[in-house]
Amino acid sequence: MNTRHLFVDCGSNLGQGLIEFHRLFNMFNNNDWEIHSFEANPDIKLDFRHVWNLQYFNSAVWVEDTTMNFLLAKRGQDYEPILGEWDLGSKAGELTRLGNHLQIEEIQNKNIIDALEKVVEVPAFDFSHYIKLMHEAKPPDKKIVVKMDVEGAEFKILRHLIDKGTIDLIDILFVETHQHTMPNEDEETTKVLLEKIKAKGVEVYREDHTPGGSQWQLEDHPLVVDWKDLMIEDSEELK
Secondary structure (H helix, E strand, C coil): CCCCEEEEEECCCCCHHHHHHHHHHCCCCCCCEEEEEECCCCCCECCCCCCCCEEEECCEEECCCEEEEEEEECCCCCCCCCCCCCCCCCECCCCCCCCCEECCCCCCCHHHHHCEEEEEEEEEEEHHHHHHHHHHHCCCCCCEEEEECCCCCHHHHHHHHHHHCCHHHCCEEEECCCHHHCCCCCHHHHHHHHHHHHHCCCEEEECCCCCCCCCCCCCCCCCCCCHHHHHHHHHHHHC
16 A cells, blocks of 8 residues: 555455445545455455456455354345445355354354354454554554444454554444344443443444445545536546
8 A cells, every 4th residue: 555545345256345335435446545345254255356456365354364264144134235236256155144244152143053064263363453454554644444234343453452552553344233133232331331432533434224335424434425526527637
């Protein structure tokens, strides 16, 4: 990363978050952005060879460099290739049900437990150390934007960043919280955690599970692209 904003997709799944944020920020094949995409599920293979500014990693975001068990449940229904308009050879695998997660005692997702198909070992890495390295490599005027949907592991990861003093190296955080699968977490502990992060100067947006997709309320954010303006610019270049 040299002169670009960095978008970090933690928990890519089938790429629906990438598509959503590309539509907001116009990131794909854009010189202003670099994209790092992390997905722990080894049965998911996203092929982005045509998006030259995106790197995809089959690794779990975590609090240390290690290997971990990952719970995989049978897919509850057939899927439609969400990335059909972008990818060339993405593979969703047989086990793509939403909610697959790292095997840690803090997460008790009944949907996964009831439909468990297998447990696999996956590589994991220290997200705090990664963010520190990325921050050191970027110019001061560029932002690190993190989208995190890691099925409950977000609580340990975000608290780890707070403890290590690296949470404030993130400029904007989009997080989906899963306190409903965590016996020791609830709405109050979730709000306390996010307020601590905001107090460090991080812009925080939380997934509110509104039907039809995320409601991030970003209409006036300076990073959001007006696609109408882009189409006008493209048409003027063709004249």
